[in-house]
Each structure stands twice: as structure tokens, then as C-alpha cells.
Amino acid sequence: MTDHHPTHPAAPEFGAVDTLVSAKPASLWRDTLAGVLRQRSAVIGLIILGIFLFVVIFADQIAPFDPRQSMLGVETGVLKQAPPCVHLLGCPADRYEHIFGLDTNFQDVFSRVVIGSRISIGIGFAAIGLAIVLGGTIGAIAGYVGGKTDNILMRFMDVVLAFPSLLLAIVIVSALGSNLINTMLAISIVSVPVYARIVRASVLGARENDYVTASRALGESTSGILIRRIMPNAVTPLIVQGTLGIGTAVLEIAALAFVGVVSLSEITWGSMIAIEFQRLFTAPHIILAPGLAITFVVLGFNLLGDGLRDAFDPRLNR
Amino acid sequence: MTRFIARRLLVTIPVLLGLIFIVFTLARVIPGDPCRAVLGERATDAVCDDFIRRYGLDQPIPIQFGLYLGQLSRGDLGVSIKHSQPVTQLLIDRLPTTIELTLMALLFAVVVGIPLGLLSAYRRNSPVDVGSMIVANIGVSMPVFVLGLLLQFVFALLLKGTPFALPPSGRLSSGVEVMSLIQVWHLENVTGALRGFLDFFSRLYIPTALITGQWGPLGDALRHLILPMVALGTIPLAIIARITRSSLLEVLGLDYVRTARAKGLRERTVVLRHATRNALLPVVTIVGLQLGGLLSGAVLTETVFNLTGVGRTLYEAITGRDYVVIQGFTLIVAFIYVAVNLLVDLSYGFLDPRVRQR
Secondary structure, three states: OOOOOOOOOOOOHOOOOOHHHHHHOOOOOHHHHHHHHHOOHHHHHHHHHHHHHHHOOOHHHHHOOOOOOOOOOOEOOOOOOOEOOOHHHOOOOOOOOOOOOOOOOEEEHHHHHHHHHHHHHHHHHOOOHHHHHHHHHHHHHHHHHHHHHHHHHHHHHHHHHHHHHHHHHHHHHHHHOOOOHHHHHHHHHHHHHHHHHHHHHHHHHHHHOHHHHHHOOOOOOHHHHHHHOOOOOHHHHHHHHHHHHHHHHHHHHHHHHHHHHOOOOOOOHHHHHHHHHOOOOOOOOHHHHHHHHHHHHHHHHHHHHHHHHHHHHHHHOO | HHHHHHHHHHHHHHHHHHHHHHHHHHHHOOOOOOHHHOOOOOOHHHHHHHHHHHHOOOOOOHHHHHHHHHHOOOOOOOOOOOOOHHHHHHHHHHHHHHHHHHHHHHHHHHHHHHHHHHHHHOOOOOOHHHEEEHHHHHHOOOOOHHHHHHHHHOOOOOOOOOOOOOOOOOOOOOOEEEEEEEHHHHOOOHHHHHHHHHHHHHHHHHHHHHHHHHHHHHHHHHHHHHHHHHHHHHHHHHHHEEEEEHHHHHOOOOOHHHHHHHOOOOHHHHHHHHHHHHHHHHHHHHHHHHHHHHHHHHHHHHOOOOOOOOOHHHHHHHHOOOOOHHHHHHHHHHHHHHHHHHHHHHHHHHOOHHOOOO
């Protein structure tokens, strides 16, 4: 297990990174990037995520069809749940090309997977971003103020952690109403404690350092000390956990959509599976395509997160 | 040790109270009219007024919360609005499905994951190591329900007709039944809590069939459980294997292991007796932590494999605005989760004397 020692010798450089970058080209960020690129799994993760990022940005250009358009009446001789057809792979030229086939509503599965990437990945990013901001604030306050405040805040975090996260997310979405914003909020809420704990640990570790005492003696404001002197210590573990967290969030969005708390009219990978999973035995391609998309995205985030962790951890530096 | 246990127990109390409060609040916030959700859109106002009064929904929220706490302290979880059945009865009916599934999945994850992790660490960078870590990486990335569907596709459709075919849904084949303990031991006149416990236990098909020697139904129940167990257990398996691997690698680099080697012990003794014991400490924590994920995953697994467990019931309760069931079931699941975490913490204190002093 790699637990993070936020006070490792390289950490203080984070605070001064802006002045160092211009003075000395060998910055910590550059070293880290080199460290990440040295690891095969992290590179694979980056490639996978790069592809999906491209798909998310250019989804409208990549999707060959309107994801909601039924091919019935548009193409002649169209079959419900038609299996994938790629002309290059020997599919007869007189059939229409649908590389992931059609679903029960005669819609192009590939276009739906491409457009679905936006919500499926986008909400994950937004949810974890919000969780980092909320959790970071809570953790920073708890760690820096200490005492009763710390106790109350962290006990509350314990209560949130005491629920299995998906169950809590389901209940929250049902309570707030099932739309995409609330889905994002629910996933964010269940992730907050993790980030609060990380930031609190970093703050506790850094609080008593000499450079912090020095800043205090120089009359720097509390918020200034927190933001400029202490928080940079939390950046590394937050980046690692955040990367892994987005992967988890993508899984949770898919799960929420699968159990049906996210409206099925939204095109997401989870809801594509939810709509069609009863047809597994007759048309497996409709489930396989979004299923593999989820798996690859999450794999990408996991590989990158592990790679970042190894690259940031000075004890593992070779 | 006693002080350690007492301290951990005390810390749990505010968490439990917080849990009850959150569950109660969330259940109230769920939008929609409970009366019409249950009795149908055409229920008249008079009928609804009576309904709301009967379930105490007209009282101020703080009073409802107080009443709820009082009820809980008597072990009463209320009566399901929809099933018009006590929630405890519903739990006796449905919790065993989830418990059996979760425990078997955890067992699968531990029994396969730990040896795999040890082997990977010991044969570092060998094909076994690289292969199992690739599989582990994919395993943690695949949603439970996608894996479940894939398994169904392979074992129930592709392998249909071969000896490897497995049933894709349910707990037993139609026509097969596991006789309850009450039937087997002729305890029809037992009542009260013991009766509840016997009913509950009898719904755990595998142990019941095992102790009463119903071998046919036992085999059938096991065959039905394999696919959901693998689907649910794969993520914890991957996590356990990874943690075991990195933990053993860390321990193998320590001085005392070198000392053990230097004094001429056989490699097998060094690894199994000296290194593995310490390497398994963090694994205990991780195993405990998996339970939350397993309970979450159980909701999905139950949907895919058509099992009527806690997850399915909770989901139906949410769509049907059955507050009482939502409250009761969420609470019980969270309680189980807290209790297991407590046990894990305590076992850690038991295994590692240093923890007790902190």
C-alpha cells in the first residue's frame, strides 16, 4: 500500500513552482511527466483516455447518424437489432454499414455510444471536480482549525462513508429527483469524504512545518497560509485520487442509469444497457458496445491513476 | 484491549445516530404523494387523509423523527405501506438472498485473490504475475452488471447443452425447494424471535441444505449462485490480489526477511511463515472495506440475475415511494456495514498489537 507522506522533501517546491519554472527548466512537473511516461501502463492509460477525449470533443463529427433517428423507413430492408456490419470486414456491400449494428429501435448503436460518451464521462469529471472542491474545503478547515470543528466535520464524513456509496447515491437521486444534475450531485456527495480525508491528512502533516510557522510570523493571513503554503502539499494525492475517482464515478453513473434512476431518455452508456439488457441472448452487440466503452474508459483512468501514484511517490523513484 | 474495544464502540454511536437521521430525512424528501403512489391516482381526498393519519405523516417532522426513534428502540421497523407487511418480515424474507450472495462473493474473492496475489508477488514479472495483474486491471474496470451479462451470455447461451452450462437467473430451478429448518425438524409450534431467526436462516439455502443434508437442492442452489458470485466477486478479487501482491513485495524487502534468509531457512519457510503473515495484515482491512462495494454491487447483480434481495426491494420501494421500507432497508444495510467495519477495526487491533496503543 502506498500511503502518502505529504511532507516529502520535494513538496515545498510546489508552493514556489511558478517562480522556479522560469528559472530552472527541470521542474517537478517535468520530472513527474517524465516519470509517468516511463511507465508502460500509464502510457496505455493516457492513450486510451486520449482517444476517448477526442471522441467526446468531436462526438458530433464522429457519429455517422443522429443517435435518436430510427433507420426504419430511412434505409430499405433494415432489420431490427441488426448485427454489426462493416464493409471492410466482408459485410456484403448491398447492406448498410453500421459498425456496431442497430438496436431495438432501429437506431445506430455506434452513434449512440459516441454521443453517450459525453454524459457518461462528462458527469464523472464534473462530479469529481465538485467533490474535490467541497471535500478539499471541508478537509482544509477540519485540519487547520482542528479541535471541535475537526471532530464534527469528520464525524459527519464518517456517517456518509457508513453507507455503501451506490445505495446512498440511488437514495439521493430519488430524493432530489432524477435528472442529470442531481446524478452528478449524488456521485459528488458520496465521494466528498475521500477527498476531505486526503486534504485533512495533508494539512495536518504540513501545518507544523517551519516554513508555515515562518509565514505566520511574517503576518500572512490564515487563508493565505492555507492556500499558498499548505494546500500545495495536498495537490499530489488529490490528483492521484481524483484520477482514480473519475473512473469510479463513470462506473457509478453507469450503475445509476442501469438501475433506472437516471432518466432512460438520456443517451448514456448505462441507460443503453438498461434498455436492452433483456435482449442479451438475441442481440448481444447492443449491450457489448456500451459495456466495453465503460470498461475501457475506467481502465484508462485506473492505469493513469496508478501511474501517477508511482510517479509522484519519491520512494519508488528509480 | 478492552479499552480499545470500548473506545471503538463509543465512536460508533454518533455515526449510528447520524445514519438514522440521514435516512429519515432522505426518505421524507423523496418527492411525490405517498398516498397516491400506494393507493393509485384515483384515491379520493378523504381516503388519503385517513391514510396519512394512519401512518403518522400529518405530524410535524421532529415529532415523526422522535416517534421513529422510539419505534426503532423496540426493534420495530414499521409496516410496509405497499406490502402491508412488517418491514422486519420483509427483511427475513429478502435479506438472506443478499447475505448469501455477498458472503459467497467475498469468499470467492478471498480464496482466489489472496493466493493469486501471493503467487504474483513471489513470481514477480513472470507470466503469472503480468497475466493476473492485467486481468485484475480489467476486472476492476468492468461494471458488475456488464460482467454479469457477459457471464450469462457465455455460460447460459454459448455453453448451453454442455456440462459447463449454468442457469442465468433465480436461486433454484423451478420445482426444486429447500425445506426450511422448521419443516425438517418439525418445529411448527416455535414462535417469537426464535421462529423469526429459524425462518431467516432457512432462507439461506446453502447452509440450511448443508446442515440438513438436502444434497440435491444444495447442488442446485450452488449452481445458481456461481455466476452471480463471480460477477459480484471479481472487483474485490482484483483489489485483494493487488493489495496482497504489493504488501508481500514490501515485506519481502524488509530486514527481518533478509535475516531469515541469512540464517539459512528454506525459501518456502521464509515466504510462507515469516513474510506472508505480516503481508496479510493490510489485506484484512481491505477485505472488510470491500463489503460496501459488495452491498452496492449486490443491487446490480440482483437486477441482472433476477434475484429478489435487498437491492431489488429497495429499488422497488424507491419507485413506489414506500418510505417505511426505504428507511428500514437502508438503515439495516448501513448498520451491517458499520458493524462489519467495526469488526475489521477490532480484528486489526487483535492482529497488530501496535494499533491498540494508539
